[in-house]
Amino acid sequence: MREVFQQELREVQERLVEISGFVAVSIENATRAFNESNVSLAESVIADDDKIDAAAQELDELAINILARQQPVARDLRIVVSALRISASLERMGDMAEHIAQLARYRFPDKVVPKSLRPTFASMGALDVEIARKLVELLKSEDVAIAEDIRNTDDKVDALHLSVFDKVLGETWKGEAIDTVDATLASRYHERFADHAVSIAKKVQYLATGDWIPADA
Amino acid sequence: MREVFQQELREVQERLVEISGFVAVSIENATRAFNESNVSLAESVIADDDKIDAAAQELDELAINILARQQPVARDLRIVVSALRISASLERMGDMAEHIAQLARYRFPDKVVPKSLRPTFASMGALDVEIARKLVELLKSEDVAIAEDIRNTDDKVDALHLSVFDKVLGETWKGEAIDTVDATLASRYHERFADHAVSIAKKVQYLATGDWIPADA
Numbered sequence: 001m002r003e004v005f006q007q008e009l010r011e012v013q014e015r016l017v018e019i020s021g022f023v024a025v026s027i028e029n030a031t032r033a034f035n036e037s038n039v040s041l042a043e044s045v046i047a048d049d050d051k052i053d054a055a056a057q058e059l060d061e062l063a064i065n066i067l068a069r070q071q072p073v074a075r076d077l078r079i080v081v082s083a084l085r086i087s088a089s090l091e092r093m094g095d096m097a098e099h100i101a102q103l104a105r106y107r108f109p110d111k112v113v114p115k116s117l118r119p120t121f122a123s124m125g126a127l128d129v130e131i132a133r134k135l136v137e138l139l140k141s142e143d144v145a146i147a148e149d150i151r152n153t154d155d156k157v158d159a160l161h162l163s164v165f166d167k168v169l170g171e172t173w174k175g176e177a178i179d180t181v182d183a184t185l186a187s188r189y190h191e192r193f194a195d196h197a198v199s200i201a202k203k204v205q206y207l208a209t210g211d212w213i214p215a216d217a
Numbered sequence: 218m219r220e221v222f223q224q225e226l227r228e229v230q231e232r233l234v235e236i237s238g239f240v241a242v243s244i245e246n247a248t249r250a251f252n253e254s255n256v257s258l259a260e261s262v263i264a265d266d267d268k269i270d271a272a273a274q275e276l277d278e279l280a281i282n283i284l285a286r287q288q289p290v291a292r293d294l295r296i297v298v299s300a301l302r303i304s305a306s307l308e309r310m311g312d313m314a315e316h317i318a319q320l321a322r323y324r325f326p327d328k329v330v331p332k333s334l335r336p337t338f339a340s341m342g343a344l345d346v347e348i349a350r351k352l353v354e355l356l357k358s359e360d361v362a363i364a365e366d367i368r369n370t371d372d373k374v375d376a377l378h379l380s381v382f383d384k385v386l387g388e389t390w391k392g393e394a395i396d397t398v399d400a401t402l403a404s405r406y407h408e409r410f411a412d413h414a415v416s417i418a419k420k421v422q423y424l425a426t427g428d429w430i431p432a433d434a
Contacts, residue, residue, distance in 0.1 A: 064294065064295065064298060067284065067294055067298070068290045068291070068294050071288040073285045074285065077281065077284055077285050078281065081281060081284070081301065084298065084301070084302075085301075085305070088302070088305070165398065168394050168398060169394055169395050169398065173394055175394065177385050177386055177390055177392065177397045178386050180394045180397040180398060180401070181382065181385060181386065181397060181401050184397070184398050184401040184402060185401060185405070188402070188405065
């Protein structure tokens, strides 16, 4: 029984790794679609989000099923409950990638943000991609050093997020209302994407250190 | 044992009702702070969010504890897992109320949005308050008619959300960049608040009808 349970826990972990891999591809494509106004790539990101949602739902079914059959306690129970929360965060990360792609599609053939902000969003996108790839590694290896790394990378995203508002609200901003709306939304989506990764990283960290997982972590 | 479990389930439900009550007060105060540029009220909303986070975390501890001791299966198990998800959504609703209050505080003594949009945000705020109050009733009574009602009210919020962008991107918009940023963020926060309520309503509905709960519901 115990061995079966360990095998099932491995399957839960493998599925989380798989879903995080889907999310990494989505943010990579969403970032490219955003930077290059690539509408067909944007549409593929939007289509792929259903795949992420379905995979997250299947994982939840598996986790509930394990709870029912194996009745885990203590740390084992917290691992399964954490898996449910991690899948919810991954599902939201997929939504953020989809929103970024939708902005690219709405504005096509125009670019989403004016020239002056493109380097900032290129950096934010690159950092989100970096975070997503680190998250795959973290879920694979459960190496808490990667969790720390994700939190540090998120700090860079937050700094860029603030810099977007400095620019948009600064003297030199010449953007139209639509540019201001897009910059505001795009920055928010990039920031939230990274936040969800941090919340997953904290859960992995807490599990590894045996601490409890705050609801807002 | 069974009786103890039923009593514990009642406690979980009572705590969800309590947290939803905190959220209802937060959105009521956030909406007033937003409409009236009431900075002290805004600060109380921001302070109260810690209370909501702590209550959600305590509920999660209780739910995990019940899973460990009572080892529920079938519908009982899904009720406890749903409680974990509902508390996460309530926690996010509290965050949205806090964000709305933060906008009011940042812009004080100015109002957050220009005159032309204030009636729209007054309506969005009133609908979010209505939704929050209905959510308390839903969690108390588990009456699925209320769940349906919440979903219909959310449609009104979504329509207002779109109308904000129509206005901001329309010919007649005279707002500064800061007005555009505030309108964009405030509209997003109001819309997300209602979305989380809908996701909770769906979970209660699915539980009542015995269906399974989609990850993205």
